[in-house]
Amino acid sequence: MYKLVLSAVLAVSLLVSSAMASESIRLCTEGAYPPYNYVDDNGKLAGFEVDLGNALCKKAGLTCEWVANEWDSIIPNLIAGNYDGILAGMSITDERRKTITFSDEYYPVAPSLYAAAAGNTIDLSALKGKKIGVQGATTQAAFAEKKYGADNTIVSFQSFDQSVADLMAGNIDLLLADGDPLIPVVEGSKGALVYVGDGESIGGGVAIGLRQKDIALADKLNAALTELKNDGTVDALIKKYFDKGPFYTN
Amino acid sequence: MLEFLIAQIGQWLGEDIGASLAYISNGKHLAWYASVRYTLIAAVGGATCAVLFGLLGAALKQSSFLPFKWLGDFYTTIVRGVPDVLFILFFPLAFEKGVEYILAYVKCGAENVAATTGWPPCDAAQWYLSTGDYLVMACVSLGIVYGAFAANVIHGAMMAVSRGQLEAASAYGFTPRQVFWRFKVRQMWAYALPGLSNVWMLLLKATSLLSLLQIADIVQWAGRLGAANYFPRVGLVHPDWRWKYYLVLFLFFILMTMISERFFEALQRRASRGMAITGSN
Numbered sequence: 001m002y003k004l005v006l007s008a009v010l011a012v013s014l015l016v017s018s019a020m021a022s023e024s025i026r027l028c029t030e031g032a033y034p035p036y037n038y039v040d041d042n043g044k045l046a047g048f049e050v051d052l053g054n055a056l057c058k059k060a061g062l063t064c065e066w067v068a069n070e071w072d073s074i075i076p077n078l079i080a081g082n083y084d085g086i087l088a089g090m091s092i093t094d095e096r097r098k099t100i101t102f103s104d105e106y107y108p109v110a111p112s113l114y115a116a117a118a119g120n121t122i123d124l125s126a127l128k129g130k131k132i133g134v135q136g137a138t139t140q141a142a143f144a145e146k147k148y149g150a151d152n153t154i155v156s157f158q159s160f161d162q163s164v165a166d167l168m169a170g171n172i173d174l175l176l177a178d179g180d181p182l183i184p185v186v187e188g189s190k191g192a193l194v195y196v197g198d199g200e201s202i203g204g205g206v207a208i209g210l211r212q213k214d215i216a217l218a219d220k221l222n223a224a225l226t227e228l229k230n231d232g233t234v235d236a237l238i239k240k241y242f243d244k245g246p247f248y249t250n
Numbered sequence: 251m252l253e254f255l256i257a258q259i260g261q262w263l264g265e266d267i268g269a270s271l272a273y274i275s276n277g278k279h280l281a282w283y284a285s286v287r288y289t290l291i292a293a294v295g296g297a298t299c300a301v302l303f304g305l306l307g308a309a310l311k312q313s314s315f316l317p318f319k320w321l322g323d324f325y326t327t328i329v330r331g332v333p334d335v336l337f338i339l340f341f342p343l344a345f346e347k348g349v350e351y352i353l354a355y356v357k358c359g360a361e362n363v364a365a366t367t368g369w370p371p372c373d374a375a376q377w378y379l380s381t382g383d384y385l386v387m388a389c390v391s392l393g394i395v396y397g398a399f400a401a402n403v404i405h406g407a408m409m410a411v412s413r414g415q416l417e418a419a420s421a422y423g424f425t426p427r428q429v430f431w432r433f434k435v436r437q438m439w440a441y442a443l444p445g446l447s448n449v450w451m452l453l454l455k456a457t458s459l460l461s462l463l464q465i466a467d468i469v470q471w472a473g474r475l476g477a478a479n480y481f482p483r484v485g486l487v488h489p490d491w492r493w494k495y496y497l498v499l500f501l502f503f504i505l506m507t508m509i510s511e512r513f514f515e516a517l518q519r520r521a522s523r524g525m526a527i528t529g530s531n
Binding site: 031032034035038039040041042043044068069070081082159161162164165168184185187188241 | 276277278279280281282373376378379464466474477478479480481483484485487489490492
């Protein structure tokens with residue numbers, strides 16, 4: 001009898017501790033894609049997605065810890081289990097759906113834009129023999145490869161910063177990037193960079209990347225996200241960081 | 251060159267030195283300075299491992315038991331030929347996979363491992379590597395790579411120890427093991443130190459590869475801080491400043507070189523005490 005009680009207590013305490021452990025998850029972001037995510041003056045991860053992720057965790061009753069990971073290995077390391085969710089300006093695509101799953105979208109992605117050095121005349125309808133820069137493994141990279149890959153050289157960069165630096169240095173003729181981080185760069189270049197054409201609409205909305213088997217976590221985050229969309233928290237954050245919207249409330 | 255540098259640093263500090271000082275002492279700059287600890291830990295830890303692997307490798311190379319000798323020769327030949335970048339990428343990944351493979355069999359059961367296609371077969375087999383774990387891996391990786399160089403240096407130094415000293419020790423009745431440790435190893439340091447100081451300098455430079463292991467070291471922070479910023483919300487708006495930050499790293503490594511040279515000079519003086527070789531006092 002004594003043994004039975006003891007083992008029951010042990011089993012319950014194990015269950016409780018594993019339940020408590022499952023309340024804690026790790027979220028990952030890149031930390032180099034403002035205003036989505038960046039490292040602030042205090043050296044901490046910050047930005048739209050960090051605020052949103054923290055609000056989501058609070059709503060869903062999860063304890064969240066943030067980790068930074070480079071963009072090009074962000075999906076493999078999710079699958080390898082280094083963290084449980086990605087909030088890094090990642091658009092929903094069919095290609096990515098083959099390996100991971102997505103939550104509902106939390107931001108409708110902005111159109112992608114082309115930028116080039118001022119004075120470098122570029123005709124988008126007849127691009128030939130040009131060097132077109134993109135950040136590797138992005139929707140823009142896949143788009144540029146498909147549309148211009150045959151007649152031009154597509155140059156992939158590890159980070160958005162690097163692609164801008166190479167455009168400034170004249171190592172590429174044209175840069176195709178997400179409008180949200182690109183617009184402040186062009187505006188801030190004091191006329192050194194100009195837009196080319198009207199831009200492209202690429203990719204679905206931005207959502208949390210999750211492992212395909214973590215269905216319970218996806219449901220939990222989606223429920224919290226719906227609540228935050230309805231009560232205006234998501235729109236308020238979008239207004240704060242992107243100065244746009246509202247998208248999810250009237 | 252020097253005038254240019256001074257002019258640039260003056261321009262960088264600008265009229266408003268106060269604001270510049272506040273900028274270079276904000277949280278993310280402090281995080282950058284603090285990340286020097288990773289470089290120093292990896293260098294000292296790596297060097298310790300390298301000397302241990304070096305001694306082991308040299309001992310193997312001298313062994314009269316042929317398979318041991320082959321093992322020692324194999325180690326110094328193969329590992330010296332592999333680029334350190336490759337090894338630092340390869341070893342931690344291979345080690346992690348190996349441990350997870352064993353964990354999978356122990357914790358999940360062989361039938362589960364065979365049944366699942368994904369990895370890991372069960373959550374208990376997941377090994378999450380923290381920065382500290384990666385740092386240990388980096389030390390061991392650096393130790394293995396530079397231990398191969400150290401093994402050759404130490405092997406050569408052991409050969410340089412005067413035979414007369416060893417024969418005299420034997421004649422006094424010391425056992426072969428005592429002769430090895432108390433005479434050969436004790437005296438070889440004086441011959442090995444110049445070579446080992448070279449290996450140390452190479453190892454110190456190789457610590458700049460730490461960011462490959464997701465460790466936020468001085469090189470990664472320098473790139474992050476120097477990257478152009480156009481968002482006032484993120485911090486000071488500035489163009490691409492990476493060259494300034496890399497210049498600071500240059501100066502840091504030069505300073506470390508100068509300190510290391512002094513240190514090895516002192517070490518050499520100590521190791522050469524009472525020995526009839528050049529460089530002793």
